[in-house]
Amino acid sequence: MSDMTETGRKRGLGRLLPIAVILTVAGIGAVTLGDYLSFEALRDNREVLLAFRDANYVPAVLAFMGIYIVIVAFSLPGAAVASLTGGFMFGTVLGSTFNVVAATIGATLIFLAARHGFGERLSEKMDASEGRVKRMKDALDENQWSMLFLMRLVPVVPFFVANLLPAIVGVPIRRFVISTFIGIIPGGVVFTSVGAGLGEVFAQGEVPNLGVIFEPHILGPILGLCALAALPIVIKALRGGKDI
Known part of the structure; x- marks a missing residue:
């Protein structure tokens, strides 16, 4: 019996290892990088970056995306700077593509690590629970697409949190990847376009305006997408209210 308990304990620790590594590296990176x-x-x-890009375009793309994936996967500081770099080195269109793909891959790695470590067990416990926890889980399950898009579109939701919560509530990986990829496009394009204009910013000795995403002409369309994503939730709530 003790051997089985010890084996189960080791398996539990092994499942937590990926997310533990991510959290450890994130903490070290926050202090040192x-x-x-x-x-x-x-x-x-x-x-130096532009010269390397001009002489080695494909390796530059692969190196950039690899670094971006590591930054996102380990929640290292510098994600915004990485997005700017993508625009600065590759322009708005290609830079946005590289940024969004790399960010999606990095986010998926966190999602998988969290689900492997504790997400599946928590999701099962929430399904087996009763009362408020169960109702919250059911509400999330009924509106997964809308909630996932809202977490990506609303600028105030931390990216790391938006990667962990879906793993905890048992979101399928396909749904997570699709919603992440599509949901981060608006913000990704904004930051990449700022990066594409960094040449002029550098020439003037200024710093980029990262608060541009909160300006009305940018934030308005994003909030419109948020409202569209939330529409199914509102409709379900109204229908539920009529049935009561």
């Missing part, structure tokens, strides 16, 4: 993944570092190394 701030100066290396910053706007100042991009400004000081811009000529």
